[in-house]
Amino acid sequence: MDAGLLAQYIMNGLMLGMMYALVAVGFTLFFGVMDIINFSHGHVLMVGAFAGLATYFGLSEIGISWAPAQVMIMLTVATICMAALGMLIAKYLVLPLKAAPPLNTLLITLMLGTVLHEAIRLFYPKGANPQRFPPLLPTDAYTFGNFTLRIDSAMILLAGLGVIIGIHLLINKTKLGLAIRAVAQDEETAKTMGINFTLVVLITFAIGSGLAAFAGILHGFYYSEINFAMGLLLGVIGFSCAIVGGLGNIYGAIIGGFLFAALQTIGVLAMPFASAYKDVFAFGVIILIMAWRPTGLIREKISERV
């Protein structure tokens, strides 16, 4: 296999890893702060992508047609909308069930995910069809032998990286980040220290959902298409990446995302006939990892109150 082809595969893997990592970070944030698994995250990503698409149509109506402005506005609007949605989810669905067994929260977020994707399928005009995402990013490409580097793919990759670095800075260098980490470590002590628990939870959900919207729009630009069912697989895979890295650990989630994409790409490379098995392979690995190290490659610290 020549270098160009290998480079192409690596590029494919990186893009995939980026999407997974962004979703995984969301899951990890939610788990860290509230000890819950929020299965509507993948579907929030999808709704974010649709929100971006709707914004694009709105902008076209108004007459704004300068691509960079459109991209910026789409990203901003979608992120803000999903952040709001995330806060609503936290306030009305997750916080009330704090005292209930964690399975109930899992259930309710799963059902919410179903509501979200059915709502889009039924109420968005022609929602059941795949929707074309506008090609707003520059499409020049540089070819080196077998390897084609498109500017838009590179931009998406860089944007994703930027966001991840941004999250890292937010969590580690700001007061808000400190509050989030405190709540994640020990809720009661954090409350004693004067941190407003509810506010922190709401903000964490907002951040996580905003991230999802961003990832959704990047996904749309990369594949030039979004459809109402894209959230399910992304959500489950993203969640498993978070588990692989250890729930509650942001770096673990990011590593998990890239690791997972690498596994999928290598799997496809090794079994040339089996590209369709990529997802089967992925889920098989998830089950195996859960069996071997359920708490993730980087250990989760749990202590249960008796």
Added chain:
Amino acid sequence: MSGTRDLLASLLPAVVGAVVVTVYLLLVLSVESQAGITVLLVAGAITIMAFVRFGSTARFGRSFAAQENTLNLLIILAVLVITGFFYEDHFVLLLVATVIIYVIACLGLNVQFGYTGVLNFAGAAFFGIGCYTAAVLTMHTPIPHVLILVIGGMMAAVIGSILILPVLRTRSHYSAVVTIAFALLFKIFLEVNDTLGGPQGLRVQGMNLLGWEFNNNIEIGENLEISFYVNYILIGLLLLAVTFTFVKRLERSWVGLNLDAVRLDETAAACFGLNISRWKITAFTIGNFLAGMAGALYAMMIGFIAPTNFTFGDSLILVSIVLLGGIGNPWGLVVATTILIVLPEKLQAIQEYRFLLFAAMVILILLFRPEGLLPRPLRTYLPGWRPK
């Protein structure tokens, strides 16, 4: 003499209730026009609200609980009456048969979640394992079909135990996630792989019991042709009766007691010497067996299965049924299954919206009434006993 009178008195509300419900179902199933259905549904809802308001439901409840055996017979009789009424109408009978089969599968899920607290998001996948087993075995081997039902259940049980074994030691949400991953993996694997038919699916032979071909209409004399679905209803009813009795007995037995202990507080149960993993696997296996068996029967009835029959959404519907009906209450299951299966078919307007509606209903139930429509009653050691 007064003993008989007391007996009759306590029996009467149950009988009346059963008759009313049967008549109502007959009406709902026979009315075709959308307006008619809507009126019926509204009327039904008003009646039920009126009953609750006037306290009659408590009366019915006590009567049901007191005379459970008679009640079971009554219900079977009711189903037979409905079947007889619609003897030629394929579609209604198909609905009835589907409800019966789904109840069996959901009873399995109920054992897993309602009694033991093990969430299983791959209910449709285990159902599917039963279906595919039936497909492969009916088309390629001469194994008697009744045995295939059992084998279908066993395949589902075995695969389920292999799946759940490793994750039992960990916290409950990990095993739930494993089932989610399995549910997704099942459908994708079948689609991608051609050995089990791939996306085109598989044909399944109809059931053949001792030479009686289930897929042929029953012809009595010259003019009377009974729909072939009646065959499946009868066998489904038989299986349902056995399953229902089994589940009820299980609940009341020491096994059920252990399962409940595991669900309510694992740490305390472990302190009392219960082997948590063992009980969880037992429950999971029993539940999957029932789901697989139901699946095998369903495949033979429908005659064709494809991977898209068993998506994650279908698993979620099974979970919704268990939650809506009342976790741990088999009667609630029957009610919930009937509503969730018959309603979208009859009320065309909500056909499209059914996933959305069911998910929304479950969210509401989880927020406001987590016990479900018919909450599970207190454990009774003697039938009909009620605290004074």
Added chain:
Amino acid sequence: MKAIRIVFAAVLAVMVAFGLASTPVGAKEKVKVGFIGPLTGGTSSNGLGGRNSADLAVRLRNADPKAKYKYELIVLDDECKPNIGVQAATKLGANKDVIAAATHYCSAVAISTVDVYHKFGLPIIVWGAVLPDITYGNKYKEVHRVNGTMINQNETAAKFMTGLGYKTWAILHDTTDYGKGHNKYFSEYLIKNGGKILGTFGVTSDQQDFSAELTKIKSLNPDVLYFGGLTPIGVRVRAQMEKLGLKAQFEGTSGIVSDTFIEGTGELAEGVLAFREGAPTEKLPGGKLFLKQYNKQNYGEPPEAYGAFAFVAMNLILDTIEAEGPDRKKVRKALNKISGVDSIVGKIAFDDHGQNTIAVITKYVSQDGKWTVWEESEYASGKRKLRGM
């Protein structure tokens, strides 16, 4: 207790009254006919076009004072999924009032439902599915088809493409019987015509990411990428081809001849080739008349490629019911005997397997956002060039 008894009795009375009142008294006897197609999902534009066309046929017939019966069209969605199709087929078949139906655009669904129609004895006419096995794979007298099969389509395609001078192909097809059928027939005819197949790849019909397959295909460097599948993944493959810099000519089948494909790919659709049996609707013998009537009804969606066939199928059903009465067996027998009947797509004749022969294969090229007949396009005249030419 009294109050509740009164409430109960009143409610019961209302229910019974409504139950009785639901059967209205009408002048003409009502007859139900069915239509099944993909009304939702990626292929919905074809399904909706077919539904509207069948609906048009029913409406025109109901407006005709000479018609003996009043027809009601029962429309069901098969979502282009085999098991949903089987459910819909079971619903129609099990409903004794439905006499006949026009069914299916997706081949994967049609091949699964033939058994159901046979089981219930419901005569059907397929209006859009092209897999040969649907009619030729069984001896069911209930199954008929008005549109052609993929055999002729692929034969013409192979001859045409090799004639243009292309030498090497990579084949990408979906793993349903539809895609596999296309792969089988096209490969057969291509090899006969001297083309070389560098690689064949099967993908699932809802696959999202094709970068693995397309990267491999890129390394094989074929002249043409033949795509045997439907519009939803056709759109994705075309888009991802560009992303990876795969410069082969894109050749599709009747599965991508739809407005949805062009909408989905935008400028990338330019220069895409596809083939379909039957002439374009305007060029059909009765095409202009059909389109005029269709547009009068103001449907929200265009008839698309197979609308005319759905119209013909429904008309055949209605004509037969008028002649034989609302009886499934009689209608089935009459349909089996149809030979030399005129319709807007030409003369219809069902052979011993219920298959109609459509002689004309149209070659399409996508030009300026529309599917244009090859002979009339600027590509044929040389003003524009296909890839690799």
